[in-house]
Amino acid sequence: MSAGASPVPARLVGRRRSTELALIVMAGAITAVGYVLASLGANAQIPARIGPFLALILALIGVAHIAVRLLARGADPTLLPVAALLHGLGYVMISRLDDQFAAQQSLWSLVSIVAFVATLLVVQRAADLARYKWTLLFVGAVLLLLPLAPGLGRNINGARIWVGLGPFGFQPGEFAKLALAIFFAGYLSERRELIAATTWRWGPFRIPEWQYIAPVLVAWGFAVMVMVGLRDLGSSLMFFTLFVVMMWVATEQLSYVVIGFTMFGVAAYAAWSRFSHVQRRVDIWLDPWADPQDSGYQILQGLYGIGDGGLTGTGLGRGSPNTIPYAESDFIFAALGEEMGMIGATAVLMAYLLLIGAGLRTALRTERNFEKLLATGLTTIVGMQAFIIVGGVVKVVPLTGITLPFVSYGGSSLLANYILLALLLRLSDTSARRLGELPDDPTPRERFASWRLRRRERRRPVEGVAA
Numbered sequence: 001m002s003a004g005a006s007p008v009p010a011r012l013v014g015r016r017r018s019t020e021l022a023l024i025v026m027a028g029a030i031t032a033v034g035y036v037l038a039s040l041g042a043n044a045q046i047p048a049r050i051g052p053f054l055a056l057i058l059a060l061i062g063v064a065h066i067a068v069r070l071l072a073r074g075a076d077p078t079l080l081p082v083a084a085l086l087h088g089l090g091y092v093m094i095s096r097l098d099d100q101f102a103a104q105q106s107l108w109s110l111v112s113i114v115a116f117v118a119t120l121l122v123v124q125r126a127a128d129l130a131r132y133k134w135t136l137l138f139v140g141a142v143l144l145l146l147p148l149a150p151g152l153g154r155n156i157n158g159a160r161i162w163v164g165l166g167p168f169g170f171q172p173g174e175f176a177k178l179a180l181a182i183f184f185a186g187y188l189s190e191r192r193e194l195i196a197a198t199t200w201r202w203g204p205f206r207i208p209e210w211q212y213i214a215p216v217l218v219a220w221g222f223a224v225m226v227m228v229g230l231r232d233l234g235s236s237l238m239f240f241t242l243f244v245v246m247m248w249v250a251t252e253q254l255s256y257v258v259i260g261f262t263m264f265g266v267a268a269y270a271a272w273s274r275f276s277h278v279q280r281r282v283d284i285w286l287d288p289w290a291d292p293q294d295s296g297y298q299i300l301q302g303l304y305g306i307g308d309g310g311l312t313g314t315g316l317g318r319g320s321p322n323t324i325p326y327a328e329s330d331f332i333f334a335a336l337g338e339e340m341g342m343i344g345a346t347a348v349l350m351a352y353l354l355l356i357g358a359g360l361r362t363a364l365r366t367e368r369n370f371e372k373l374l375a376t377g378l379t380t381i382v383g384m385q386a387f388i389i390v391g392g393v394v395k396v397v398p399l400t401g402i403t404l405p406f407v408s409y410g411g412s413s414l415l416a417n418y419i420l421l422a423l424l425l426r427l428s429d430t431s432a433r434r435l436g437e438l439p440d441d442p443t444p445r446e447r448f449a450s451w452r453l454r455r456r457e458r459r460r461p462v463e464g465v466a467a
Contacts, residue, residue: 013438016077017069023081024061031057031088034316038096038339041317056106057088060113068425071120074432075425076362082355083406083421087414089348090407093335096317097328101409108411112418119422126423126430130370133186140179143172161235173235174416178423181242181377188250189369233271233281234392234400238384240264245380246373249363285398298325302334302393306345313341328409330401333393348407349390356383359424366431375427378420 032054036046061084068075087109095102123129129136146163147153154162154169162169244260271278280295288296288303301324308314321327321335328335337345359379363372382405389408392399403413432438 013073013432016075017073020068020077020081021065023078024065024084027081027085027088028054028057028061030085031092034089034092035095038092038316041315041339042096043317056109060109064113064116067117067120071117071124072425072429074438075428076358078354078358079421079425079428082351082358083417086348086351086355086406089336090332090404090409092316093321093332093339093407094328094409096339097321097335101328104411105409105414108414111411112415115415116418116422119419120426123423123426126371126374126427127368129182129374129423130186130189133183136179136186137183140176140183143176143179146172171410171412174412175419177235177238177242177381178378178416178420180239181246181381182374184243184246185370185373185377188246189373192250192369233278233398234385234388234402237388237400238381238402240267241384242377242380246377249376250369250373281398281400285395288395298331299393299395299399301325302331303395305334305338306394309338309341309345311342313337313339313344315339329403330389330399330408331393332404332408333390336407352383352386352405355379358428359383362424362428362431365435366427367434371427371430375424378424378427381420382417 032050035053036050039046039050061080064080064084068080091102091105091109094105147161149163152163152165154164161171161173163172240260244257244264247256247260248254272282283290284295284299288299290296292300305319305321305324308319313319316339319335319339321338324331324334333345333348336348340347356379359375359382363375363379366372366375385402385405388397388400389402389404391397403410405417406414
């Protein structure tokens with residue numbers, strides 16, 4: 001790039017970061033106003049701890065913004081503010097429901113921001129992740145199996161998806177989805193041409209050689225079967241969708257989508273016919289009024305809450321979301337819909353659409369297969385997870401116990417989603433550098449490696465000089 005052209009990329013990058021800062025300030029203001037309104041609605045007074053709360057919110061999102069400004073200057077300016085808005089709205093509702101949960105979520109928010117910054121520091125080149133695809137496959141498999149380990153796994157609400165370490169508990173599946181997404185992206189980008197160059201047909205469909213597709217099929221099948229065995233139906237559906245979408249993007253063949261939906265239908269019927277807990281979930285979905293005091297109670301309370309909210313909501317702090325079981329986690333969308341109304345619930349859905357749009361825009365802007373597939377996979381995880389839980393709450397799909405990204409109470413989910421967000425920002429920054437929107441300067445790791453190489457060269461004895 002010539003010296004005369006350098007101010008234009010500099011101004012472009014500066015506008016992105018300025019836009020991000022303005023949007024973050026707006027997200028923080030909305031969170032603070034929501035917190036005050038929730039307290040006024042519930043207690044008719046402004047909370048005494050509003051000062052520390054505002055300081056915490058501004059400090060956390062400020063640190064995240066500074067980290068992006070220093071470590072990923074060319075990244076998309078909408079990703080972090082939208083995530084901060086969703087996180088803030090979720091925290092307001094959690095604090096309105098239970099002070100103890102709010103205190104724990106504050107701690108996990110701090111840990112998540114630290115992990116966010118650490119991810120940007122460690123992953124300085126997105127393409128470096130492809131080198132560790134087999135290692136991450138092994139890590140993902142271990143994480144999926146951890147809840148089955150005697151003495152570690154915990155069965156909560158009928159699903160054995162938790163691991164307990166003393167007083168602490170976490171869901172390893174939240175981190176396994178990231179590891180498997182990176183593996184799928186790394187393997188499919190490496191074997192993309194071999195998989196796409198099909199050699200035989202099965203009816204109207206073109207099928208690749210089994211030796212090329214077997215590793216991803218085994219990894220995908222293992223993940224889905226383990227999740228079904230652990231009764232984590234939501235994660236099973238998410239892994240299934242992740243695999244189908246990434247295969248479709250890698251090969252650009254619509255037949256994989258058709259085959260995927262066919263396999264999903266067969267698998268769903270087999271699960272329904274063989275597992276009683278699946279039959280129970282489907283029965284509740286079809287007719288929750290059949291047992292309104294027991295199995296259908298949770299979903300009915302959620303529907304009644306959304307109905308009571310109407311168009312504009314009852315007002316923050318003025319509804320009755322505590323009547324909904326697990327309103328802080330599984331049914332937080334129903335709690336938001338009751339107190340913020342259809343307008344507020346729609347705003348939350350629009351925020352997810354903005355987040356998904358930014359992720360897919362990142363995938364479209366890069367020309368490298370691994371980065372394109374990884375951005376698509378990470379965006380699919382967020383979008384599918386939001387669809388599954390919101391669809392379950394409003395009775396579009398059978399209810400599954402997964403969290404609403406960035407919004408629901410839960411440390412594992414929040415931590416994993418902030419790592420996912422950092423990876424998306426790194427991919428966006430990488431594509432911006434490759435497109436010449438800012439100089440592709442060497443990373444600190446590359447500078448250190450260059451310094452070591454120069455130092456070694458200086459110490460090497462000159463050839464031909466007598467001893």
